[in-house]
Amino acid sequence: MTDSAKTTENDPKDGLHSKEISIVIPVYNEEGIITSSVEDLVTALEGMEWSYEIILSENGSRDATVALAKNLSERFPKVRYLSLGEPNYGKALRLGILEARGKFVLCDEIDLCDTKFYRNAMALLRQDEADMVIGSKLLAGAQDERGWFRNSASKVLNNMLRMLVGFEGTDTHGLKAFRRDRLLRVVESCLVDKDLFTSELVIRAERAKELRIKEIPLQVVEKRQPSINLWKRVPNVLRNMARLVWIFRIRGE
């Protein structure tokens, strides 16, 4: 882990090394919902009797998110937080995965906290029917309550990934669950950060022929509108899309 990363370390006696599941949630300027979302998630998880940790992976927030994440980590021994550098979704998710101590990793978002996905994905992973499960917003049976515009933007992005870099699934930006040991090398080899980190991760996993990937439909109900304007994300997405073309098409990885 990078020296400058601040992290709360829970007591090793708590047995974090033997946790079955690490739930990694990137957070950025989420003072409005972070506390209630984590409280609700902890309550839901207590009912499921899982051995788990929640990692809140923050970077660059300018509101009270860090103080609230710290407070949550003090109130709930199974919650810890990382806080590092400038806003960067991909970097935060990657760091959270690298810091995870569970056998399985569930990648969620603070405005979703979708325990139905956790249950469905964990059933497949525990039965060893997949190495990675992707919750897709665009698969038959999925429901996307974010509205027409955001759903269309997701379709455009995924169609671009299919045409430009040979993506074979339906959604690289859905929730993810995987066996950490089987995906670790793929995570470490990713070169692109920000929004397209998860696209690179899923496409690299597809190309690692030994990995079995399964998509399942998601029901997407956000607790709030997205924190960052969609249009502001476009320049960076295009720049990193070009990098993915270079990585997969020109370098031939």
Ligand SMILES: Nc1nc2c(ncn2[C@@H]2O[C@H](COP(=O)(O)OP(=O)(O)O)[C@@H](O)[C@H]2O)c(=O)[nH]1
């Ligand atoms: N650490 C970190 N998390 C982020 C960043 N941008 C978004 N997130 C988190 O990523 C998740 C999804 O973000 P959201 O704004 O809902 O975008 P959406 O994926 O378009 O729905 C939420 O948990 C956000 O707090 C960022 O720059 N850094």
Ligand SMILES: [Mg+2]
């Ligand atoms: Mg969202």
